[in-house]
Amino acid sequence: MPLRHPQLRADGKLAHLLTIEGLPAAMIHRILDVAASFIGVAERDVKKVPLLRGKSVFNLFFENSTRTRTTFEIAAKRLSADVVNLNINTSSANKGESLLDTVDNLAAMHADLFVVRHSQSGAPFLIAEHLNRNYQGRIQVVNAGDGAHGHPTQGLLDMYTIRHFKKSFTELRVAIVGDVLHSRVARSDIHALTTLGVPEVRVIAPETLVPSGVEQLGVHFTTDMKKGLKDVDVVIMLRLQNERMNGALLPSAQEYFKHYGLTREKLALAKPDAIVMHPGPMNRGIEIDSAVADGAQAVILNQVSFGIAVRMAVMSLLVAP
Amino acid sequence: MPLRHPQLRADGKLAHLLTIEGLPAAMIHRILDVAASFIGVAERDVKKVPLLRGKSVFNLFFENSTRTRTTFEIAAKRLSADVVNLNINTSSANKGESLLDTVDNLAAMHADLFVVRHSQSGAPFLIAEHLNRNYQGRIQVVNAGDGAHGHPTQGLLDMYTIRHFKKSFTELRVAIVGDVLHSRVARSDIHALTTLGVPEVRVIAPETLVPSGVEQLGVHFTTDMKKGLKDVDVVIMLRLQNERMNGALLPSAQEYFKHYGLTREKLALAKPDAIVMHPGPMNRGIEIDSAVADGAQAVILNQVSFGIAVRMAVMSLLVAP
């Protein structure tokens, strides 16, 4: 049976970043520590370090996401890597080439790192296992989102954000609000929070937007926003996908906002110093009110800034000599 | 009331380049002088200067224009900046994110400069005001074309071209020919020419392709090509948009060429050393005859070369420390 997590080397070091599931707490903290050392780079006059000079990073996007691609592209460029963007919808995939043939082809160009986005869960794992088997660990993979499965750099940047503002994880109450069922971010966050010792993770959502047996992930589930937000330190709002809004799972966007949209009134139930997070892009007036999105407790843009540093950290840990 | 031109700092320096309207003549000349210093860079063996090394330039194109994007991309790369291209049709805009949320997101990645193209007039102003309000002047905007409003770097490169070939503005007669109504170039040029002291600017066009009250911009208007071209020093031809050619505003492309297409015969009415300009892409045989486009008086490709230097000048004035 193949290993479920080809991301760890025999010596315990990170070979790929595929999922937060199974990452030891010490490794998560290590990544966040390295990220902290990159925060300053973005504030320098010359926002570059030469760590990945002459390395070839391929943004291999089988699903379009300008936003996510941009974060990895800018992170790689600030590490001085050579970056090539491949949007594979319009390319070899059309010509019927298999995923692994595409990967082999780019590997033969002496790729150092693949940043992989795919609509199908598990695609980055498949690629990583293939690379481990055939390229002696010379080529690394970062999962930039695979179907509903995970989005580990988003999970890590969320942890960076919480650690930055709350210092420690071990006393926190964290609420995750919204469409947990379809959210790769939610899955990554739940795994990370649990691993880092957060004693109470709550999921707040309508029944139709939660996977069955969600409690087995170690979280408390409630459909009641008021109950769920009571005294939390951190609120992680999830994006409501457009395609859900008028579908069978929800009555309407307006109805959703009434019950689950984060307003000042609902936020007042959380601790006074609670922070509000959102992975973006936001639907203002649907899952979050503008007064909250732009309010003093929102750390949504900090997440983005930290995200660049976290991606630089992951890339440099994987690739830098 | 917000300032109409958030592009000027309190100290009179350039904070953004949004429009030529309101730019003092001294500032236009300053930009052209800096551009002149970059002309030589493109002729060197190594066409690069390190002025923007480690800076992050985002080409934020809400409207597709490979041609314009390329000019800014090459200019930024010759300044050694890191450039990221974002084509927002196919991205967050689809996901319903607001313009300013997109901007905040990229600003949080520590962007230094946004080159903005948008189909709606005023979008770059909105972005610049937002950045001024929220980022203490750390992030700059260049308008790369907003609706029918303006295209200031095109205006500036046109002024560079005229200054290069005619040395001085104060004795010139300049004719602008064609679809002034829909042309952002025409508006930018009229403002620049007037500011720089050109005593006579003529607009030559059919009635249907001129904004009502065009004379209030300080130009002379005529529908008569022969009268309009008489003794001019500079002819600026405008592109006839495909969508106008068979629309209600014009009888046909052939008819247009007959009356307003620049031929050798018509050009002979101008001064013998008159120069012919065009912002490109040209419709040969519609607004301009090939004999003129490729003739000795055409400076159309010089405009393109100067355009790179002008964009380097604008970027370095805005961003370089």
Add this chain to the structure above:
Amino acid sequence: MPLRHPQLRADGKLAHLLTIEGLPAAMIHRILDVAASFIGVAERDVKKVPLLRGKSVFNLFFENSTRTRTTFEIAAKRLSADVVNLNINTSSANKGESLLDTVDNLAAMHADLFVVRHSQSGAPFLIAEHLNRNYQGRIQVVNAGDGAHGHPTQGLLDMYTIRHFKKSFTELRVAIVGDVLHSRVARSDIHALTTLGVPEVRVIAPETLVPSGVEQLGVHFTTDMKKGLKDVDVVIMLRLQNERMNGALLPSAQEYFKHYGLTREKLALAKPDAIVMHPGPMNRGIEIDSAVADGAQAVILNQVSFGIAVRMAVMSLLVAP
């Protein structure tokens, strides 16, 4: 009458790379020798050399091909060039600008090298002749595939691969199998093999997929796979284009595989140390069986690696001072 091959300078040096047709054997060997010197670059820690620093390379793709574009982009970046990708379907071509006006425009930006892909045979020749006429040899062209005509860097990398594994060309039997009629690779390879002194080149294909008079190219033609593969040293498989598979030219993909698909059994007819090549992307189970594609005799991924070095060689021979 214009020269058919504007790619050679008066002094016999390479001015452009447009076609393998007419390239002297010595020049092919020279390119392969330079490529050999670049093989090591891709294995270094810093995979870059400064040969094209500050040069502007434009990937001018009038036909989409992410795969080919990527190979040139990575090659140019490893030479430290500034690379701009232009996909012209969605750009000026739509606005009705002529091919040569587009080229002039980019030339005026002080381009150093155009990598041109076009669906029409001869387009890169047209561009090269235009540049020779108007830019005194300052701007070079590499043909990255023009219609069914040619794909010279693919031909050169195939020669590199054969030379690498077989050392010499003068004793070889080479079989080219498949859709020769529509293959630019086949044409390039046949010219190169003949020029380099391969005594026996065989074309194996159904009658419907071979140009009439193919023997006039100096090859032996057979429809019989078994006869054709007998004792060959090199097998070059061609990709069966999707659009042929169910068209009038072929009964079906299954039928094609039965007769012309390369299986272990058929390959056993070749010499025991025969190598198997394919330009990619492969249709596994159609023109090639997976057991062969992944087998010990396949050098398909070596071709890709060598291809980067060959493209670096071509670019540096054309552009480096």
